[in-house]
Amino acid sequence: MANETRIEHASETWLADSTVFEVNRVPAHSDHKCYAHDSQTNEWSDLRQSLDGEWRVEVVQASDIEFNEEPFVRENFDDSAFERIQVPGHLQMAGLMNNKYVNIQYPWDGHENPAEPNIPENNHVALYRKTFTMANRLADTKNAGGTVSIVFHGMATAIYVWVNGMFVGYGEDGFTPNEFDITEMLHDGENVVAVACYEYSSASWLEDQDFWRLHGLFRSVELAAQPHVHIENMQIESDWDPESGSASLDAALTVRNAADAATISATLKNSDGNVVWETANCADPDTSISTGSLNGIRPWSAEDPVLYEFEVTVIDHAGNIAEVAVQKVGFRRFRIEDGIMTINGKRIVFKGADRHEFDPKRGRAITEQDMIDDVVFCKRHNLNAIRTSHYPNQERWYELCDEYGIYLIDETNLETHGSWCLPGDVLTEETAIPGSKAHWEGACVDRVNSMVRRDYNHPSVLIWSLGNESYTGDVFRAMYKRVHDIDPNRPVHYEGVTHNRDYDDVTDIETRMYAHADAIEEYLKNDPQKPYISCEYMHA
Template sequence: MTEETRVENASEAWLTDPTIFAVNRVPAHSEHRYYAHMPQGDERSDLRQSLDGEWRVEVVQASDIDFHEEPFVAENFDDSAFERIQVPGHLQTAGLMNHKYVNIQYPWDGHENPLEPNVPESNHVALYRRKFTVSDRLAGAKAAGGTVSIVFHGMATAIYVWVNGLFAGYGEDGFTPNEFDVTDLLHDGENVVAVACYEYSSASWLEDQDFWRLHGLFRSVELAAQPHVHIDNMQIETDYDAKTGTASFDAVLSVRNAADAATISATLKDADGDVVWQTAHCVDGRTSISSGSLQDVTPWSAENPALYELDVIIIDHAGNIAEVAVQRIGFRRFRIEDGIMTINGRRIVFKGADRHEFDAKRGRAITKQDMIDDVMFCKRHNINAIRTSHYPNQDYWYELCDEYGIYLIDETNLETHGSWCLPGDVLTEETAVPGSKPQWEGACVDRVNSMMRRDYNHPSVLIWSLGNESYAGDVFRAMYRHAHDIDPNRPVHYEGVTHNRDYDDVSDIETHMYVHADAVEEYLKNDPKKPYLLCEYMHAMGNSVGNMDEYTALERYPHYQGGFIWDFIDQAILARQSDGTERLCYGGDFGDRPSDYEFSGDGLVFADRRPTPKAQEVKQLYANVHLDVTESGVVVRNDNLFTSTGGYVFALRVLADGEPVWQSDRRFDVPANETASFAIDWPVDQYRADAKELVLEVSQRLAEPTDWAPAGYELSFGQAVIDGMRPMAEAKKPIDGVVTVGRWNAGVQGSGREMLFSRTQGGMVSYAFDGREFVLRRPTITTFRALTDNDRGAGHGFERVQWLGAGRYARCVGNEIEQVDDDTLKATYVYELATPQRTRVTVAYTADTTGRVNLRVNYPGKEGELPTMPAFGIEWALPVEYSRLRFFGAGPEETYRDRKHAKLGIWSTDAFADHAPYLMPQETGNHEEVRWAEITDGHGHGLRVNRAAGADPFAMSLQPYSSFMLEEAQHQDELPVPKHMFLRVLAAQMGVGGDDSWMSPVHPQYQIPADRPISLDVDLELI
């Protein structure tokens, strides 16, 4: 059925007919602004009227609707019994339908087994109604021979629309506009629009994305009037020749009723409003405007998103303005040259993330402020690219990316993962939708077309994507050809061809998901023909993003052009519980079955848009300026494509044992794509004698405020650590005290402190100062950590189950307590780990009358077939008031063996802030490279842990919950009200991984071999 055929009556059969996806829909077109007069400032088009706000709605079974006699569409229908709902919004977030989350499988699987293109019998439809009066502006345009349409910018999954009881149209693909001409359906006074929004249609087979299955009118609805003479579509092609420094643009304008227009003029203005170029000539239905060669034009890039405004004015035969159309454009050339993607002549590296439109309260009905927050997070964390996974986003997002400078892969609303993939990643080509099935070709090509027509003019859109995880087939070849028919310049991306190489011609880019870095390198080293892109990598589920540096290291290969981290935001729904509290919920929490549970918690930001600790690593590894600090200076490598470092401030600091003792600001001007060395006269000799170690630091900072960060904001840093001359531990000063060796216990008193060691309890049972006790139960050996999402996915729990209780249930099989001298006591305990090997671990305390205790925990290593160890050290329950943490180590956020591109310094936090609220509770709060840590109460009293003389830095965390509490809980609100604080001091903890969350283990170099000795050596003191 063609869009030109006007259909007067709705048919239920369309729901299950994949060849019918749009009835009476206005052809897709650009979303340029237009006016019936000269606009003033930045005013919105006065020919649009919002229908957002309160609507009436009732949700019923689809089987209850009779398309031949449906009363709810009538103007005089009494909808007073209907619910009230806000548009934009979801039926689920309004409490009118149940939340459902699945990843690959279709949500009806098991309840029913419909065959494509059919839909489940249990199918809901939401009956929406709204009354409105056409504004004077729109009515005036209509009276002057113009038209009025109703536009649904986003809905799920299929809609039928009536205005004043008359059928307006039917549409699918709810992530691009469904627009219907309602000029002849409107009348004076109050009008009524009625919408039947279906949960399932044949379109549901094409929309099996890994997201919450949310329905309703979730983007804006509006009326849009078009003047009698109207530019229906603007397709603008810009170019920039980096060799000559010249730019140009060509615009093709589709003009409605062009015979009633006399002339058309076009003016190009820069950001200051100054005219750069202009022309005027006659109008026809397809009017072409070419700028010719333009001089002194600033090209557009993410580094400098220079925008120009093209104003097109149509004058009628009476000399009046018929219409003014406005489009912002950017001049840039994006091409694949010799197998490498380039922008303005320079090889590009995408430092990207995949982004769902999502909010914990509003679902996909996100606001402009949400989008502003997201783009600012990207800029502040050196993320230069977003893939619109897996559907076109709201118009405003593209405007922001044009303005702030974010590269986009614009992705078609298409994913059919569950149609061709069975458990265990078993492929079933014969059931693949769309595959090579001709009945699906029209709908899929239409989806590409709708996206491209709307978004074509945005300079931020560099690549078109044909969709996600939908296998391959002839339908994709048709989509690819259509995309290049419209746009011969932008490349087309589609990862699905990796499942069937007969369709390699469908993607201009070699694009993959979750391939390990070593496998990527094999491609890059073997005469690559296409540019390589990881459209998804670094599965950021829970505590993840380990070993990311292995991927950024691949940037040394020209054909490697970066990747997109999966994904941007945790998809979790904030829902009220039966007890009145609220919590972030994941799949299954709403009784939805089947469900893929917490698998939607993959974000670099939490569901409330707070940055996760993982973002710290991403920011440093994605930085464009790399600083290699040495004792003689700094090497600055500028990976920016066009921007020198001259506009930044470089803050220099010297830290003596973590404390800043010297600072200076410099300017280092390194051209783009170049590296330069700069000598720095560090005052090392001045501070080395009184420090155990010095940290030399160079920090790249904004010299001036931008629209996304204030002046002084840090973008990247580099550090070097050099040894000082001060001994690691000062000599013990004799202090009057008492050492007592009893029959059951031994103790040391001195300096107001007392330490007590039990022969029967197997360790230190008291460590007290001024009446404050710091040992509730003796510190225990730990060989375990609460499993991360990646641990669960890789089967670490199954493989390492013996370490779960090895330390917790270890038994003391021997002790030796001896008085070393008048001031010192040593208590050594031998434990057998609760494993079949019964490996013996020694825990030795050496206490003296200064109040200090040296704690040494030694694991000897055990030969044999043993799994690597998750962690090794001690876990110590402290009174709950000791919740504050100050430490000298890598920070400020949590770090791990494979995720510690962090800054060495002294950081202050507390156990609550250090507990990252991952969607599923798991290991969190670890800090690597720790020299010392202070655990204190609100008065500054507490415990200090120092690395012992000659010992390596240690890892530690302070949490309100024990490892086993974290392991047991399924949601954050299931964790108990804290009654204690839990200090973990570790010789080592394995990395967190990040290649994926379902198969890949932590890389071997970040694991802890069980056949090698491990030792924790720290000094304790009460403060």
């Protein structure tokens, strides 16, 4: 559900309503870096403030709280009796909820039997609180006509958010950012953010991944300020032509309050910081920047992950730098040609693995060092590809894969295995979620949209995945269409069509799980129309 006007009060009904998956959320956008320049001090700032660290929390039964009369959201609420918890972190790892591991079944199977999209009565909610004071650089930006958002980079499974006692918004899909504009709710001095994080919501029907079921705010939470003139989204095509050896970059920018900018200039720099191309454009709300043909550009690949830096500078009418947006880019061309996957004109074979974000002590609240260790392991063991099974990963992972050279299949946060596969591998098409059920379409399309918008500019992302083990149906056609409406170049993978070949049109690649060698050979010898990937072939 998208909202043109702010909704000011929370509703308990959203939890079990599959058509409500966000309220007051900022539209999904690219994860490019933004910096502001202080002309008086000549200092640069990224205008971000971490809210990580110690929070207060209490875990209660969901039936025990009342939304719009709940005292824990108030500024002056006494939370001294609450537990202390580290964010990012999981409630289970802090000993506040029990660990659960479930494969195909839903975690409530055998205990309760709710009909989708309803949720179990035995539902926990974690009441989080954090006190903060805005950093001066964020407060100055706000006072100069900018905005301030609060960003939850990862949570499970649904959150309601309040700031200083005022309702902010509601969000699901905890593996892509849930960002809310809180500009009007902030004041000088101490502010209080309160979050009700629910164990189960209708979103739980879409998140039946085979993993440890862990909850809470498990990725970073931060404040992000944006100047009055702000580049909200960058969608960059950085192509390399293997026939001519020339490259090109085309960037589509969405600029907020563009009329208050005088010019927008852009530069492209190599790894040594030398400018290889530059230009200046007049400001426009939807600015397009094109380099034309570029010579001497080295192409990006896993074997030679050469990155360039694309920098866009916004100048206001007073001649001051309003904002600088920066995105690392890799020039490469990934295509399916005559049924074969190619990168930069050469055939590519994926030697890959599926990867969960996981640490035995921190769960999915992994660190940058965990990610670096995984990348280095891949490079040492001749693994060139990873499928982000079965959800979008932390933003930093994509930057590392760009830098080190790892090909990614970026997977939507979607798995509904327990809805259509009964014990004994009995397929029940009529119970499949989302299937062709219209009431699930909005949430599923939103999930793939959030992933594609966030990760579009990363050269490491070669293929988009619509999800994992969720059967198929018309909802997947809508997801496939959304991906190709945004991105006409990258192919889409979805293995679920192997259960119903009427939906072969929702995948550009033939992908199978645990297929025997003879079955793969038979497919490849019989005039295959699509390239083949074994997207799962061994499990431990």
